[in-house]
Amino acid sequence: MKAHGETRKSVIEHTDTKARRHKEKGPVSLKAQTGHMNTRSAEKYFAKPKPARQGTALALSGGGYRAALFHLGATRRLNELGILHQIDTISSVSGGSIFAAHLATRIRWPLSGPVPANEWESLVARPFHKFTKRDIRTGSLLKRVLPWNWFDSDAEIDALTRQYEKHLTDLKLVELPLRPRFILCSTDLAFGVNWLFERHRMGDHQLGYRSPPPSDWTLARAVAASSCFPPVFRPLQVKLPAPAFRGGATSAAERTKATSDLRINDGGNYDNLGLEPV
Numbered sequence: 509m510k511a512h513g514e515t516r517k518s519v520i521e522h523t524d525t526k527a528r529r530h531k532e533k534g535p536v537s538l539k540a541q542t543g544h545m546n547t548r549s550a551e552k553y554f555a556k557p558k559p560a561r562q563g564t565a566l567a568l569s570g571g572g573y574r575a576a577l578f579h580l581g582a583t584r585r586l587n588e589l590g591i592l593h594q595i596d597t598i599s600s601v602s603g604g605s606i607f608a609a610h611l612a613t614r615i616r617w618p619l620s621g622p623v624p625a626n627e628w629e630s631l632v633a634r635p636f637h638k639f640t641k642r643d644i645r646t647g648s649l650l651k652r653v654l655p656w657n658w659f660d661s662d663a664e665i666d667a668l669t670r671q672y673e674k675h676l677t678d679l680k681l682v683e684l685p686l687r688p689r690f691i692l693c694s695t696d697l698a699f700g701v702n703w704l705f706e707r708h709r710m711g712d713h714q715l716g717y718r719s720p721p722p723s724d725w726t727l728a729r730a731v732a733a734s735s736c737f738p739p740v741f742r743p744l745q746v747k748l749p750a751p752a753f754r755g756g757a758t759s760a761a762e763r764t765k766a767t768s769d770l771r772i773n774d775g776g777n778y779d780n781l782g783l784e785p786v
Contacts, residue, residue, distance in 0.1 A: 563596030565786035566688075568604030570776035572737075573640045575603035580636055583611065587628060593619035599691045601775035601782040605734035606676065608690055609727050610636050613677040617685035644671035665732055665744045672728035679727040681705060682720055691785045693775035694733040697743055698766035699758070702778050704785060705730035715766055716756030718748060734775045743771035 566586070568579045586592040600608035614631045615623065623631070684690045684707035692705040699714040710725070711717035733744045750764040758766070775782070 564591075564594055565597040565599060566595050567782040567786060568598065568600040568608055569782055570602030570604055570735075570774070570780040572603040572735075573606075576607040576636075577640060579604055579607040580633060583607075584628060584633065587622050588625075590622050592623075593621055595688050597689045597691065597786055599693065599782040599785045600734070601693045601780055602735045602737065604782060605692045605731050605775070606672075607636070608692060609672070609677045609679075609731045610639070612684055612690050612727070613679055618687045639675055642671075642675060644668065644675065664741055665736055668736065668741065669726070669729045669732040672731050673726060676731065677727050680723065681710065681725045681727055681730055682707060682723060684727065691782075692727075692730045692734045693779060693782055693785065694730075694744075694772040695775055695778040697771045697773060700778070702775070702784050703733075703772050705733070711753050711756070714756050714758050715763060715770075716753030716758075718752045719754070722748070733772050737774045738777070741773070743773035746770040746772060 566583075569575055571578070583592055586595075598608055598611070611632065614635065686707070689706065694703040694705065695701075696703040696712050696715060699712065701712045701714050703712045704710065704717075705721070707720075709717040709719040710721045710730075711719075729744075736742070736744060746767075748767065748770070750760070750767040753763060753767070756763060778784075
């Protein structure tokens with residue numbers, strides 16, 4: 509039986525030997541670290557090289573009203589610093605999408621300079637404070653328990669959409685500003701990827717994109733899809749046929765299968781920071 513000191517010495521020698529071998533072999537490649545992982549599929553999630561990046565983006569993360577009010581304060585400061593009007597893209601998720609819709613609706617885009625403080629208060633801050641004092645969730649959820657809604661899986665999400673339409677925004681998706689580019693994120697439950705709502709398209713890189721979005725799709729419905737936090741809200745059903753989506757990586761057969769019951773829910777399930785689109 510080895511003494512305690514001898515055991516500690518052998519452990520140190522073993523560790524030193526492994527370190528020397530690692531140094532002799534050189535750095536381990538990504539392929540070696542990930543084993544059989546397809547490195548090409550992994551590389552699509554890496555940031556582009558700096559020379560290939562263009563413009564300035566703002567990502568508004570999820571987190572309900574708390575996140576939305578945080579974004580109100582952050583954008584106020586960006587406006588005061590003369591940065592907000594220079595932003596090219598605003599990506600948002602869940603609570604961030606609630607504020608993004610408010611921002612897209614209340615400000616006359618594009619901006620040529622900072623919004624004056626008194627206008628910011630009257631157009632942006634005060635109305636949003638008023639909105640966040642409303643409980644739009646409870647009434648929407650209670651729609652589920654009504655007998656005539658028992659078999660309607662979209663009952664509460666439709667009610668939530670109507671609340672957003674009444675109190676937050678009356679814009680259609682196709683009426684979003686040209687600049688900055690607003691991107692609202694949801695999660696495609698068929699393929700487990702980021703679903704995007706934009707002025708000129710909706711969909712994802714697997715299923716494909718509907719371009720432009722249907723003229724009757726409201727911004728409020730996109731906000732509801734981006735913020736329908738499970739299991740509180742059931743996923744929103746996208747009732748569009750397979751041929752409506754083009755350019756996706758999946759096969760025609762898989763696209764047809766997915767659109768037979770295509771559902772999307774809170775964007776935070778996939779990327780709660782809203783970073784992937786930018």
